[in-house]
Amino acid sequence: MSLRALLCMMLCAGGLHAAPAFAVYKCESNGTTTYGDAPCPGGQRMDLANPPADPEAARRLAREKQELARIQAERTKQERQDEKARIHAARAQQVEQKRCTSLAQKLRWAQEDAASAPMKSTEKAKRRARRIAESYQTMCVRS
Numbered sequence: 001m002s003l004r005a006l007l008c009m010m011l012c013a014g015g016l017h018a019a020p021a022f023a024v025y026k027c028e029s030n031g032t033t034t035y036g037d038a039p040c041p042g043g044q045r046m047d048l049a050n051p052p053a054d055p056e057a058a059r060r061l062a063r064e065k066q067e068l069a070r071i072q073a074e075r076t077k078q079e080r081q082d083e084k085a086r087i088h089a090a091r092a093q094q095v096e097q098k099r100c101t102s103l104a105q106k107l108r109w110a111q112e113d114a115a116s117a118p119m120k121s122t123e124k125a126k127r128r129a130r131r132i133a134e135s136y137q138t139m140c141v142r143s
Contacts (some may be wrong), residue, residue, distance in 0.1 A: 103135060
């Protein structure tokens, strides 16, 4: 049985963690290397359960963990800034809405005053109502 076939069989059976159930032997004869599950004269048993550790793997893992922590911290910071901006915009919108409501009320009152003003002060009341209407249009009416 070849090593590829054996490895393929182990992977299909559930991965390399199943390796301790099998013994793999490396045999060399006539310049040919073969792998099998039975011992052979002069063969050497291979331990597939504990492959040699990659010395760079631990450093790579540590770097990746640091990078992940940095990205998560950056994301959290950005989310906090976005939330603050949303709260600020909502408050500004409330203030503007309150100001426009107040201006609309002043406009209604000025128009009522102009309509009921005595002849002598009608022009002054109409001018005041017109100015409040212009202010309302400028500040509150979106085009």
